[in-house]
Amino acid sequence: MKSSTKGIIEYYTSSVDREGYIIDLFRGSIDVYTFSLHLQYYLSDRRNLSIEVKELGASPNISWGLLAKYFDNRYTEAPYYYQYGDLLMSYYQDEFVDKLKDNPKYSFIRKTGTNGSQFYIVTQKEHICL
Numbered sequence: 389m390k391s392s393t394k395g396i397i398e399y400y401t402s403s404v405d406r407e408g409y410i411i412d413l414f415r416g417s418i419d420v421y422t423f424s425l426h427l428q429y430y431l432s433d434r435r436n437l438s439i440e441v442k443e444l445g446a447s448p449n450i451s452w453g454l455l456a457k458y459f460d461n462r463y464t465e466a467p468y469y470y471q472y473g474d475l476l477m478s479y480y481q482d483e484f485v486d487k488l489k490d491n492p493k494y495s496f497i498r499k500t501g502t503n504g505s506q507f508y509i510v511t512q513k514e515h516i517c518l
Contacts, residue, residue, distance in 0.1 A: 389451065389454055391449075392449045393450050393451045393455050396450065397458055410427070410459055411463065411470060413427060413430055414463050414470055415470060415471070415472070415473055416473060416476070417472050418472050418473055418475065418476045418509070418510060418511055419472055421491075421493075422476055422509075423456045423472070424453050424457075425484055425488075427452055427455055427456055427459075429484060431450070474510065475509070476509040476510070485509075493511055494509055494510070495509070495511070496509055
């Protein structure tokens with residue numbers, strides 16, 4: 389694992405208050421891939437980071453998939469089991485949504501809002517069960 393990825397893990401796991409932001413991103417995702425996208429968008433936006441980690445979040449060397457998998461393992465194991473959400477409501481840039489549109493694993497239920505970039509998104513498996 390690269391040092392910038394480790395640095396983010398160490399920073400956020402060193403304080404319950406800091407880790408709360410990561411937990412919110414986890415709970416607002418529907419799987420580990422959308423969680424990795426959430427992490428990437430959140431940590432790449434320097435306004436969301438404190439001075440100590442601004443450089444880490446801007447690093448091109450972060451392995452977003454490994455970072456997401458680390459927190460996924462951390463949150464899906466006892467004693468503080470968290471779950472992904474059932475529905476991803478995306479208000480992100482088109483770039484975020486386009487990554488999901490090209491993946492057959494995801495189903496777009498409907499478009500909302502007036503700006504054309506808001507969607508309700510579920511995994512195909514969950515969509516079939518609805």
